[in-house]
Amino acid sequence: MTIIQSLARGLEILDLLAEAEQGMGIGEFATHLNVDKSSASRLLQTLASYGYAEQDADTRRYTLGPRIVTLSNRVLNRMPLRDHAHPFLRRLTRETGECSHLAILSQGKALYIDQVESPSILRVETEIGTMSPLHCTALGKVLLAFNRHAQVDAMPVFTPRTITDLEALKLHIDQVRRQGYATDDEEHVPGVRCIAAPVHGFNGRVVGAIGISGPAGRVSYEKLPELTEKVITLAEELSRRLGSAR
């Protein structure tokens, strides 16, 4: 496995730009990459010439360019699941009042490929493109339980409630498999609870997970059964829509 260093540096620059809302100057890149200013400048020029970066004429700082957006929607538009699922996401948010999400397994994580936000002021802030760990999120656990390609190789701690023992997780995932849904009980983000259920494709295989997330105050233990019922029902309807025999 060989890494082409110059390409890697360019991609690292994109990672830096993803975190730099106000853009970055050449000197900052040079420092982060541990290269000379001149090298940083040439890398940025290359990225800019292909549309991946943009230099603000006034501040001379660089920001992410539009080419990324074009490519991203190529990726997303290649997923028919998204189009089928979106009306169900809207229904789920309408019926529960919480944010709803659709995720698929990607690179060992749960990739959020669509969502509908809650109308409530207090809500969980996530975005499409988020890649969540599998072991401590409801969507992730569903993928672990129902997608044979899903596996965890690390189980970082996010909260005191995060499951960090592999045997404990296996038992938990077995239970998810039996009950047909998963919950995240403040295991990833303190104060946030999630519920998710699997989405089956036409051959019965699990092609994704659909679920809701909300503040623990609203997604309370008393409300869990009712909300869970809604998530499961919508997931099954969507699965049937996709042609699943289930």
Added chain:
Amino acid sequence: MTIIQSLARGLEILDLLAEAEQGMGIGEFATHLNVDKSSASRLLQTLASYGYAEQDADTRRYTLGPRIVTLSNRVLNRMPLRDHAHPFLRRLTRETGECSHLAILSQGKALYIDQVESPSILRVETEIGTMSPLHCTALGKVLLAFNRHAQVDAMPVFTPRTITDLEALKLHIDQVRRQGYATDDEEHVPGVRCIAAPVHGFNGRVVGAIGISGPAGRVSYEKLPELTEKVITLAEELSRRLGSAR
């Protein structure tokens, strides 16, 4: 202006992947880039290690990876305009029955940053991330007319109705400026008509364009005045929402 060749090759690979829905094999990359298979393999491995490409375990072909989606939504989420405008896009589609779009000026083109699709089966297929030429699209003409940074350097022909003379375009844009909206009368895509109007920000500057597109049969000359009125009204409401004095 120096181009870092290895980085450029990696970005060219991303461009190839954007067009290759079923992915591509290493040999195809090598041919397109005019490099040896081994070089192509190393470039792809680098892209894959950063999440920009993925290799399908079964076919061994490479496709675009999820990292692109994550970055894309960073770009889009940095535009408050999108959040403000989305309800107006929905209203516009509801009131006209056509697809509605929101675009900004980016790299000399109109970058579509949001849209709401028409419920009709027959509709215009565009996607977020599309970068349209300015001289022959309604959104683009609005940007040309109202954004002082917008200019055209080339005027490629798309249809027999495309304006290809610079003087003619200048007159046309002057008219757009006077009337406060623009139309695309089958100038970009045969059989497609569009209407767009400017969106003004809090300092009165034009921060984007909002409009609709539909088949010429539905966006007929008889319907144009009524549809135009709706677009202008919504654009002005959105502008007021953004704090514009207009």
Added chain:
DNA sequence: AACGATGTTGCATAATATGCAACACTCAAT
């Protein structure tokens, strides 16, 4: 105008990306 900060460009050379060849893997045909 002078100065400091920042981005850009030319040039010699240090470093790395390349092509070649061998190898590993997969699949289809016999």
Added chain:
DNA sequence: ATTGAGTGTTGCATATTATGCAACATCGTT
């Protein structure tokens, strides 16, 4: 099961290019 073709990966010598340095250009502040 074996063979051959097709495809992706990896080691190595060296051809090529990316690098750092220094000079320059640009911009904003005093």
